[in-house]
Amino acid sequence: MEPSPPPTRTRLIDVANAAGVTKSVASRALNGDSTLNVRKETRVRIFEAASTLGYEPHAGAKALAGSRTRALALLLPDLTNAVYARIARGAYQQARERGFVVLLAEDTEDSRAQSDYTDLVGAGRVEGLLIASAREGHPLLESGRLDKVPHVFVNRSVAESNRNVSVDLMGASSTAFRYLYELGHRNMGHISGPGDLMPAREREHGFLEEAKSAGVAVPAVARAAYSEAGGYEGAQQLMSENPEITAIYAGTFSQSVGALSALHALGKRIPADVSLLSYDDLPIAAYLEPPLTTMALPLQELGGAAVDALIDQLHGAKPRDVILAGQAAIIERASTGRLHTEQIHQGMGNIGSGTTDQRPDPIHDSRYATEPPSSALARSRPKRTIKKRGSND
Amino acid sequence: MEPSPPPTRTRLIDVANAAGVTKSVASRALNGDSTLNVRKETRVRIFEAASTLGYEPHAGAKALAGSRTRALALLLPDLTNAVYARIARGAYQQARERGFVVLLAEDTEDSRAQSDYTDLVGAGRVEGLLIASAREGHPLLESGRLDKVPHVFVNRSVAESNRNVSVDLMGASSTAFRYLYELGHRNMGHISGPGDLMPAREREHGFLEEAKSAGVAVPAVARAAYSEAGGYEGAQQLMSENPEITAIYAGTFSQSVGALSALHALGKRIPADVSLLSYDDLPIAAYLEPPLTTMALPLQELGGAAVDALIDQLHGAKPRDVILAGQAAIIERASTGRLHTEQIHQGMGNIGSGTTDQRPDPIHDSRYATEPPSSALARSRPKRTIKKRGSND
DNA sequence: CTGAAAGCGCTTACAG
DNA sequence: CTGAAAGCGCTTACAG
Structure with a gap:
């Protein structure tokens, strides 16, 4: 009954030891902290250790420790709709390109929208939302819960949201x-x-x-x-x-x-x-x-542009509409x-x-x-x- | 530049305090630990506190502490293919039903399959894989990495895997x-x-x-x-x-x-x-x-059946083929x-x-x-x- | 320039 | 029957 956790995962401490540095240094080097001052040689040693040990940072631990989760959620109204399928593909690909993982939510019913939100944002799983499923009166729009999380509307125009990413x-x-x-x-x-x-x-x-x-x-x-x-x-x-x-x-x-x-x-x-x-x-x-x-x-570009716009927000940029024009x-x-x-x-x-x-x-x-x-x-x-x-x- | 973390999340300790119990008790009650012995009244108080405080456990923390992540990944060959879109819908819905969240991976290229795997399984994001993208010679099949993680093949028959979920x-x-x-x-x-x-x-x-x-x-x-x-x-x-x-x-x-x-x-x-x-x-x-x-x-049922089969594995069941027959x-x-x-x-x-x-x-x-x-x-x-x-x- | 330490929010033996 | 404590793997001030 007890599912085995990955027998023995390589941890940060392992690569730090292997590279002859402390966790802090290893962490900062691996995360590209620009304020870190180490010899290039040391840095190289750290990356090599990480690579040979097959180090894969634990996403949950990173999230807990206050780092990004590098995860986005995509709220779709209908997966089987060809338009959304292509938007999803574009979003997915661009997210990968930018080092993000994408969680899927097919937001067919309003009731689901709530629990999706809870499980994705509430649980701290994702940093932001790509919302293609908003209608007028959509529960997420009404609830005000969105105020707390970076988000963009894809192929949708929510007035005055300044977060609409759409084709013209x-x-x-x-x-x-x-x-x-x-x-x-x-x-x-x-x-x-x-x-x-x-x-x-x-x-x-x-x-x-x-x-x-x-x-x-x-x-x-x-x-x-x-x-x-x-x-x-x-x-x-x-x-x-x-x-x-x-x-x-x-x-x-x-x-x-x-x-x-x-x-x-x-x-x-x-x-x-x-x-x-x-x-x-x-x-x-x-x-x-x-x-x-x-x-x-x-449409695929649209999905990609939405991801870019959302990641911009994550980096602190002010939300703004983006229109893919003339295409x-x-x-x-x-x-x-x-x-x-x-x-x-x-x-x-x-x-x-x-x-x-x-x-x-x-x-x-x-x-x-x-x-x-x-x-x-x-x-x-x-x-x-x-x-x-x-x-x- | 600094994205604000959710201003102040309700934590387990908050609900424990509100209910007048310790974190341990709150945790075990909330998680339905059957070995926990408390008066029904206390239990109710805990749940009420959680609910009024809007407690949403941090997924990363749970994962870190050794609990389930309650997340599955779906590896698809082609999102825009109507067959897979419906499988995905079925999988998604059943996953939600079972309290799981689903991560998406459109596994179009082999190179991607590797990094997807790393970011999903390696990073401890998901507990299991629904694989609809396997071909003969697929890198995931060859690499042996799958041995370490519960998985099922959807609409696919990988010989002797005992993990094939398919229509007849x-x-x-x-x-x-x-x-x-x-x-x-x-x-x-x-x-x-x-x-x-x-x-x-x-x-x-x-x-x-x-x-x-x-x-x-x-x-x-x-x-x-x-x-x-x-x-x-x-x-x-x-x-x-x-x-x-x-x-x-x-x-x-x-x-x-x-x-x-x-x-x-x-x-x-x-x-x-x-x-x-x-x-x-x-x-x-x-x-x-x-x-x-x-x-x-x-097809939608197929996606749902795949999720069920995978969750069975998570619960320790021996992998076995399932064929949706006669439909x-x-x-x-x-x-x-x-x-x-x-x-x-x-x-x-x-x-x-x-x-x-x-x-x-x-x-x-x-x-x-x-x-x-x-x-x-x-x-x-x-x-x-x-x-x-x-x-x- | 680098290391020791605290802390993120949870779960789970283990004492009492 | 319940509580105190350790620990999961990371990041990040903060000392030195």
């Missing part, structure tokens, strides 16, 4: 708008997220603002769940209430997939009748029908196309009727009336190359 | 085979993973074995990367080398997506010409064209169908020729000649309901 969502959305605008679209729709989610609001806002300043009709907005089903409903709603729409910008990849499906079901040709642009890019985008045009976002790129595939004059007059006419025109080849790409995009081409040569990593089932 | 991959594959077999298919193909990956080998083995015992032609196997591109190539290879194939079983979801695309490109109708069955189920499956028939696996379920959508007599004679004839028959409605579902599956139906009513969780951008 509004900028991304305005890029999205301009892209569709330049293709000739003037009647657009946007599938947004649930009202209480912060990134959704910003995306939406940026998109609408840009439309206003371009002087076109304010895009219709459907707010729906961040899921395929949500996108399906969102697109349905958008098209039934605004049949004049020729382009849809969907706020998440999942929603785009659902929207694609809904548009098909409505008998819409993509992009001949309606163009579809997805926020966020995933490999699978190239394999949908039609291959989806997307916005690629620096959203459109990856053009086949779901978006130039507006046709005929589209302008289609409007209502097409709704629910199903198109009956006979197209030459019913297989696969056949349904693209506009600039038939070779899907094979789109697949093998996205405008921008996304770095691939080995996947590993 | 062979069973799943044989279910896959039987499903296709019962639809009438006799010539099948399998898209497997890279040769050195363990789950791939088991899936493959189970599928082939079942074919042998059913007395049908041994399925052709294409080994390809775990990605859409891999699936694309795998399907191409399979069909070009074995034009008689009427059903394909793909080893991962990504591969299935690629295979779907390749089959379309080859002019194959799905499932009229070729049925496609995917290992692993994801919401997006219902929105592909055609909606993909998949095998749903208890793979086919979710039938539209990518699989009954074999038609005409299919048997098609063979080579269809390759690359593209089909020219005129079907009534070129839109969407039109291309399913067999049992035209209403994709809307398949979408809204999968055979088995998958629990949905709120997604949260």
Whole structure:
């Protein structure tokens, strides 16, 4: 029943003895204390001793003695969400780079948020928090407990926190708008997220603002769940209430997939009748029908930047917002196309009727009336190359 | 520069004082020491004091003093892989349930595996390891360092480790085979993973074995990367080398997506010409064209079972394999169908020729000649309901 | 410039 | 049945 503690761990005293110095000196040398004055030779001897003895300082002891724990916690709303998975990867990698270890918390329920906080911060396990799970009214925000611990909000904007690390969502959305605008679209729709989610609001806002300043009709907005089903409903709603729409910008990849499906079901040709642009890019985008045009976002970088910002705070820097700007790129595939004059007059006419025109080849790409995009081409040569990593089932 | 330590933490001595007992008694009461003999009343007083003072024991101090750290590390090969994301979720939740915290390590490179190990186990941060990232020749396996720490392999089978926690991959594959077999298919193909990956080998083995015992032609196997591109190539290879194939079983979801695309490109109708069955189920499956028939696996449960097995080891139990059996379920959508007599004679004839028959409605579902599956139906009513969780951008 | 010592917050034999 | 004390492995003033 008694789990054996590591039989015999090498301690600081062991390396001190081996190097012929005292614990204090060894400790300070190993920790790079700049006020320590020893001959280079001695220092080298200490490091060599540590290395040959395989010295690995006990994290708990260090923490107890008042040193850093070199641990961060990452609070995620949903591990299986591709966006967060990439943020997590970026955070993890940068943390490692900086010598930190990361604790995970999937903060799905509010109740959990409390006990997570207790076990991570309360127990002195971590020095700071990367929070990607904050919503308005999130218990952690309300409780004021955060005041005591360094933290940053990732992909979130908590007003006046000065701790928001995010991509330029509004900028991304305005890029999205301009892209569709330049293709000739003037009647657009946007599938947004649930009202209480912060990134959704910003995306939406940026998109609408840009439309206003371009002087076109304010895009219709459907707010729906961040899921395929949500996108399906969102697109349905958008098209039934605004049949004049020729382009849809969907706020998440999942929603785009659902929207694609809904548009098909409505008998819409993509992009001949309606163009579809997805926020966020995933490999699978190239394999949908039609291959989806997307916005690629620096999510991994976002995670890394959040870690940097948090570590800055640990070093005493004043918290400040950081926005990863100018990095959203459109990856053009086949779901978006130039507006046709005929589209302008289609409007209502097409709704629910199903198109009956006979197209030459019913297989696969056949349904693209506009600039038939070779899907094979789109697949093998996205405008921008996304770095691939080995996947590993 | 100096980060402020939590201004004034409540310590054990504080609650002891408040309850009018000594630290020893408080400690033992709080930790549920059964050899402690105190009046129930005293015990209650201690717990109340702890609670009103907001006592949160310092994890580092506990660890130092020889107690458990109540922390586990999860070594993942790829966070962005949906399979691992769900395993991670299950592990995380079960760990929390059992009072453990989980440290994350995305073990993409071998070099990282070493330093991860050092910082997690060496530093005494965690009591045990959940390893989902082991390949043959993985540095952790070779180094023998694992001997010193409780660990289990998740979704992995390391021979003779007696620590493998996995779904019954062979069973799943044989279910896959039987499903296709019962639809009438006799010539099948399998898209497997890279040769050195363990789950791939088991899936493959189970599928082939079942074919042998059913007395049908041994399925052709294409080994390809775990990605859409891999699936694309795998399907191409399979069909070009074995034009008689009427059903394909793909080893991962990504591969299935690629295979779907390749089959379309080859002019194959799905499932009229070729049925496609995917290992692993994801919401997006219902929105592909055609909606993909998949095998749903208890991945979250797998993560939870791994945590349980590991904690058992921490409690001194002898390591043993655990297999989550009999849980793979086919979710039938539209990518699989009954074999038609005409299919048997098609063979080579269809390759690359593209089909020219005129079907009534070129839109969407039109291309399913067999049992035209209403994709809307398949979408809204999968055979088995998958629990949905709120997604949260 | 270096070493002896106190102390971080806990647990656990061991005395009483 | 309960309390005093040692000790886990470190860091960091503080003396010398």
